Amino acid sequence: xxxxxxxxxxxxxxxxxxxxxxxxxxxxxxxxxxxxxxxxxxxxxxxxxxxxxxxxxxxxxxxxxxxxxxxxxxxxxxxxxxxxxxxxxxxxxxxxxxxxxxxxxxxxxxxxxxxxxxxxxxxxxxxxxxxxxxxxxxxxxxxxxxxxxxxxxxxxxxxxxxxxxxxxxxxxxxxxxxxxxxxxxxxxxxxxxxxxxxxxxxxxxxxxxxxxxxxxxxxxxxxxxxxxxxxxxxxxxxxxxxxxxxxxxxxxxxxxxxxxxxxxxxxxxxxxxxxxxxxxxxxxxxxxxxxxxxxxxxxxxxxxxxxxxxxxxxxxxxxxxxxxxxxxxxxxxxxxxxxxxxxxxxxxxxxxxxxxxxxxxxxxxxxxxxxxxxxx
Amino acid sequence: xxxxxxxxxxxxxxxxxxxxxxxxxxxxxxxxxxxxxxxxxxxxxxxxxxxxxxxxxxxxxxxxxxxxxxxxxxxxxxxxxxxxxxxxxxxxxxxxxxxxxxxxxxxxxxxxxxxxxxxxxxxxxxxxxxxxxxxxxxxxxxxxxxxxxxxxxxxxxxxxxxxxxxxxxxxxxxxxxxxxxxxxxxxxxxxxxxxxxxxxxxxxxxxxxxxxxxxxxxxxxxxxxxxxxxxxxxxxxxxxxxxxxxxxxxxxxxxxxxxxxxxxxxxxxxxxxxxxxxxxxxxxxxxxxxxxxxxxxxxxxxxxxxxxxxxxxxxxxxxxxxxxxxxxxxxxxxxxxxxxxxxxxxxxxxxxxxxxxxxxxxxxxxxxxxxxxxxx
Numbered sequence: 001x002x003x004x005x006x007x008x009x010x011x012x013x014x015x016x017x018x019x020x021x022x023x024x025x026x027x028x029x030x031x032x033x034x035x036x037x038x039x040x041x042x043x044x045x046x047x048x049x050x051x052x053x054x055x056x057x058x059x060x061x062x063x064x065x066x067x068x069x070x071x072x073x074x075x076x077x078x079x080x081x082x083x084x085x086x087x088x089x090x091x092x093x094x095x096x097x098x099x100x101x102x103x104x105x106x107x108x109x110x111x112x113x114x115x116x117x118x119x120x121x122x123x124x125x126x127x128x129x130x131x132x133x134x135x136x137x138x139x140x141x142x143x144x145x146x147x148x149x150x151x152x153x154x155x156x157x158x159x160x161x162x163x164x165x166x167x168x169x170x171x172x173x174x175x176x177x178x179x180x181x182x183x184x185x186x187x188x189x190x191x192x193x194x195x196x197x198x199x200x201x202x203x204x205x206x207x208x209x210x211x212x213x214x215x216x217x218x219x220x221x222x223x224x225x226x227x228x229x230x231x232x233x234x235x236x237x238x239x240x241x242x243x244x245x246x247x248x249x250x251x252x253x254x255x256x257x258x259x260x261x262x263x264x265x266x267x268x269x270x271x272x273x274x275x276x277x278x279x280x281x282x283x284x285x286x287x288x289x290x291x292x293x294x295x296x297x298x299x300x301x302x303x304x305x306x307x308x309x310x311x312x313x314x315x316x317x318x319x320x321x322x323x324x325x326x327x328x329x330x331x332x333x334x335x336x337x338x339x340x341x342x343x344x345x346x347x348x349x350x351x352x353x354x355x356x357x358x359x360x361x362x363x364x365x366x367x368x369x370x371x372x373x374x375x376x
Numbered sequence: 377x378x379x380x381x382x383x384x385x386x387x388x389x390x391x392x393x394x395x396x397x398x399x400x401x402x403x404x405x406x407x408x409x410x411x412x413x414x415x416x417x418x419x420x421x422x423x424x425x426x427x428x429x430x431x432x433x434x435x436x437x438x439x440x441x442x443x444x445x446x447x448x449x450x451x452x453x454x455x456x457x458x459x460x461x462x463x464x465x466x467x468x469x470x471x472x473x474x475x476x477x478x479x480x481x482x483x484x485x486x487x488x489x490x491x492x493x494x495x496x497x498x499x500x501x502x503x504x505x506x507x508x509x510x511x512x513x514x515x516x517x518x519x520x521x522x523x524x525x526x527x528x529x530x531x532x533x534x535x536x537x538x539x540x541x542x543x544x545x546x547x548x549x550x551x552x553x554x555x556x557x558x559x560x561x562x563x564x565x566x567x568x569x570x571x572x573x574x575x576x577x578x579x580x581x582x583x584x585x586x587x588x589x590x591x592x593x594x595x596x597x598x599x600x601x602x603x604x605x606x607x608x609x610x611x612x613x614x615x616x617x618x619x620x621x622x623x624x625x626x627x628x629x630x631x632x633x634x635x636x637x638x639x640x641x642x643x644x645x646x647x648x649x650x651x652x653x654x655x656x657x658x659x660x661x662x663x664x665x666x667x668x669x670x671x672x673x674x675x676x677x678x679x680x681x682x683x684x685x686x687x688x689x690x691x692x693x694x695x696x697x698x699x700x701x702x703x704x705x706x707x708x709x710x711x712x713x714x715x716x717x718x719x720x721x722x723x724x725x726x727x728x729x730x731x732x733x734x735x736x737x738x739x740x741x742x743x744x745x746x747x748x749x750x751x752x
Contacts, residue, residue, distance in 0.1 A: 071743030
């Protein structure tokens with residue numbers, strides 16, 4: 001909680017859940033990334049929070065942008081980024097969207113298979129491509145499925161195909177899993193990447209770039225290492241596997257850039273028990289899985305929640321959202337401890353909610369409005 | 377697939393996923409419910425699909441409406457329903473929303489605990505309340521958590537409290553789980569309900585109404601019994617437990633009313649393999665968990681998918697959405713069989729998507745637009 005957010009909430013009282021993002025925190029986070037990895041370019045993952053104020057701030061600070069769709073490319077350009085600072089980082093693109101991106105000036109595309117390479121070659125001729133490789137997400141709180149990337153032994157073939165089709169086989173990318181709490185997880189992926197660099201060099205193709213992905217954590221309930229620790233660990237691993245021929249590197253922080261910059265103010269709608277004998281209370285908030293807190297899916301992200309009575313005794317609660325959907329339960333398997341004096345109508349503050357909240361909100365499930373957002 | 381939808385899709389080609397709902401099917405479904413349970417009032421669950429055309433059709437046919445929020449109440453009234461045909465069926469309501477509903481003329485409210493009764497007594501004095509009881513959701517494909525309802529032995533106390541506060545202790549409700557495939561699941565809940573009716577009668581309070589909830593299934597891949605079978609089974613159970621003093625009954629179909637009335641047309645964006653050795657293809661569509669198919673969460677709802685080459689040989693696929701989110705995978709644990717000749721750019725039809733798709737769509741996750749919807 002920053003003083004600026006506290007002041008904003010005090011000065012602008014209103015009903016309904018709302019997110020407030022403090023740009024000062026985003027600025028500090030950008031500088032921490034830039035300091036921790038001085039030779040690495042930062043591509044902010046727009047999907048984490050595409051608020052125009054955030055994009056404009058980052059564009060002004062010199063950030064580049066990792067985008068998932070044409071709409072996100074347009075947002076980045078509107079915020080002041082030139083197209084050479086934009087990467088179309090989604091490995092799943094309609095060919096006509098690639099053509100639109102190309103028309104907008106974008107020249108850097110992610111791929112993970114031959115069919116996608118062919119689309120890029122047709123719709124964005126001569127562009128740079130990087131191939132995403134599969135990477136085991138152990139240690140991440142939001143581990144990645146096998147959805148993105150190909151097996152490392154296929155990556156060289158994919159990039160060789162790109163080269164043959166007149167594209168620039170530019171590099172590799174991987175992702176160690178979102179909210180990755182172990183800085184050493186980059187080491188294994190860098191070792192594998194170095195092997196692919198060598199393999200392609202033997203085929204006469206010199207890769208130039210390594211995209212180290214995102215995964216940098218934000219602080220929820222558990223302590224996380226500072227970004228400097230990540231930077232040092234990654235640099236040591238780069239040195240270990242690439243010697244004195246370290247390629248150009250980029251990172252794609254999203255959660256790590258904006259997660260701790262935002263706080264959601266929500267309201268307790270109901271507190272009840274299911275039977276007279278229950279010792280666990282059910283606490284229902286006016287925000288749930290469908291209007292902002294989608295990342296509580298499978299109780300993966302556990303947000304810190306502050307109340308006005310945190311000094312009181314605590315008791316176990318099941319925490320749920322306001323909708324008529326039974327899956328709209330935030331924490332039940334592992335009950336949440338909240339003050340026993342918490343009352344219906346009380347405001348609560350949900351911390352670390354600057355990333356993956358606003359755009360995850362549904363258009364109006366159960367008639368509830370999307371999450372309101374203020375960037376200050 | 378109806379001829380009208382087929383014609384609409386042929387006459388109106390466009391890019392991007394889109395839902396088309398055929399009102400003729402909704403009309404047929406309403407009549408099936410009315411015929412199957414002739415003494416039961418139908419309260420359409422607006423949350424399933426709040427499209428104004430659907431609400432207007434149902435209002436004209438005489439349907440009542442189960443609503444989850446003030447916004448849904450306003451939609452039902454705008455569609456032509458008088459306030460006495462509207463139930464505020466969410467057990468989790470802000471007191472000021474109860475007051476707004478009361479001002480709009482709504483006089484029927486769901487409760488499941490003493491605190492909610494007190495809110496209704498203050499904000500909607502003299503109204504009717506029904507108490508939701510917990511019910512084991514065995515047999516349902518979208519089983520309910522313990523989020524709604526209280527233990528049956530608490531319900532009489534909750535309703536007695538309502539009576540003491542000047543409300544009308546009107547009845548009980550339960551829900552046997554969404555997409556409930558066993559018509560006999562209503563029997564146990566009715567037995568428990570009859571016990572609570574007797575208990576309250578002994579305390580001098582005569583309940584008048586039984587809300588049998590929703591749960592009526594729509595046809596996905598597995599065959600489901602016709603609504604007549606549900607009607608007969610429920611009527612026999614009512615007779616068994618209430619004898620010749622069957623109370624007024626209502627049902628709240630949502631999925632069963634609109635599920636099979638809608639079809640989503642989507643496009644194959646990419647087909648790939650993760651390694652040369654894989655025998656499972658990854659098929660990526662332009663629709664996923666965040667722009668319409670949220671009910672594939674945990675692979676719970678398995679939609680039938682039609683292609684133009686369904687007569688060809690089939691092969692196993694992991695099916696995934698277009699976003700950069702790794703959880704946006706539709707079916708992986710149990711791979712989906714699709715034609716081996718399916719190609720990138722092909723259109724596919726996802727059946728049974730009239731319910732719980734449009735409003736579950738996010739406002740713009742990854743820059744993808746919400747699901748487009750056409751009601752014809």
